[in-house]
Amino acid sequence: MEFIILGFADLPDLQIFLFLLFLVIYITTVAGNILVMVLIVADQHLHTSMYFFLGNLSCVEICYTSTILPRMLARLLTGDRTISVSGCITQIYFFGVLAATECYLLAAMSYDRYLAICKPLNYSALMNDRFCLQLEAGSWLNGCLATTIFILVMSQLIFCGPNEIDNFYCDVIPVIKLACSDTHWMVLLDFILAGIFTLPPFLLTLTSYVCIIATILRIPSTMGRQKAFSTCYSHLIVVTIYYGTIMSVSMLPTLDILTVLKKVLSLCYTVLTPLVNPSFTA
Template sequence: MEFTGQNFPQSNHTTLVEFILLGFSDVPSLQRFLFRVFLIIYIIILVGNSLIIIITKVDPSLQIPMHFFLGNFSFLEICYVSVTVPRLLQDLCRQDRNISFLACATQMYFFLVLGATECFILTAMAYDRYVAVCNPLLYPLIMNSSLCTQLAAGCWTSGVPVHIGFTYFIFSLPFCGSNQLNHFFCDIPTILTLACGDTFMIEMLIYLIALLVVTIHFLIILGSYVKIVLTILKLPSATGRAKSFSTCSSHLMVVAIFFGSVIITYLRPKSSHSARTDKFLSLFYTIVTPMFNPLIYCLRIKDVMVALKKFLLKWIALQQKQ
């Protein structure tokens, strides 16, 4: 695949057919250790989120909108980490870290789409908590199965058309010189460092999309929780306040970790970008957050914890019978 620009002579560009993901090659002595660590984390993410999906489907006590969105969120996390982690594990075991333009563009596209979907689902979950706490009498009427299905469908599909064009725009830039990406996956800031010429327009587009997809949804969630907290503080029962805070705090913790690392990565000035910092921040929203999500929700939400214990006890009993 050849990338050329109208404002630059053809001779100034190298025809690139692939990138090289450097990943963590700068610490060769830690390759095996990192492989074990990331493999364990990946297994925890797969098992933890799979258990949440199963119990939200099979346990009748969890057939409510909050757990419907939690099941969607857990499935999303499995898809999200599977875009980057398997490739990372593969690269930690081999010297050949080449990735074709098509594979790189595909990885970036799914990473962006699933990242946007995570923003949307976290916002839908905040809306669900807002209705449950601030309008409890109307909650069953407002958060009916039809609305939940529509919200979930909207979350999964809204980012698809935008990021098709966005990914195409990025990979239509002219590339020249080195083809080495100092990252463990095809992320936007790293790709742009290899682009030739003026990238001002694409950078402005990144800020615009980040503003629409990340910042605005974060502010919506923040505004919802301001009203939620004010409502909770007015509850007469200390037990009711404690239960509401416990349910909402788990979601807030996930929101803070995910949105915080994403905002710092994509909205901070270009001059402050460094490969080491970008890789470190990327680990938070690609690996760390998905690992902690099932732990946070299981430990903080009593209903999920009880259902998980029941499911595991039944599974153990079934295994003993066999």
């Protein structure tokens, strides 16, 4: 009926310190991203496609970190590490929707920067308001649809054996491995969906930035190169942190000695990315 999320149980002397640390991170993340959204809405000069995507990314980051950190803070404060099966699946659902949405949103932002730098004469015509809304809506709809299908299948699993999750949130693979029934097809489905929602956006982002860097290097003046690069370096840093850590966790083998490393890397894409996004945006 419930799982036990081990989290940072192996660090009993640091529970209060970790609570205060993550509390500050959560407040800073939410406040910073809300400030970005307010500034974009209030300032008419920021009503462009680039800032439209940044505002939407801030909204996703707020929801993203709110899916993980409040429960983690409650566990650190109270010591109660239990979570119901339905609560765990609900967390997986929202985490999956937001992670998939962020992947495609980051790809849309890289395509926007590609058009702005490599196709400046056609930028306004190509990246119009309607196309921006279509990219944003498509990111959300794809994330919701795929995750809903996965969760509907996952909800049919029966859990009757071990119930400990050695992570700080309900991660998909550790939860699936706790099921009593055959889960090979579930692992395969997770692998396929993860590939669909990470590989194409990553390749699009990588291709866009290869073209962007090649174009910037052809700009004759140093000032021109700096101005062009300044419009995309913050997005590039966020993309590097997000994709670098999430792909590292996916590729690491399932070994007990790598559990701590996986937790640290998971913190990067669940906690660090939403935290640094407002800083680089500013």
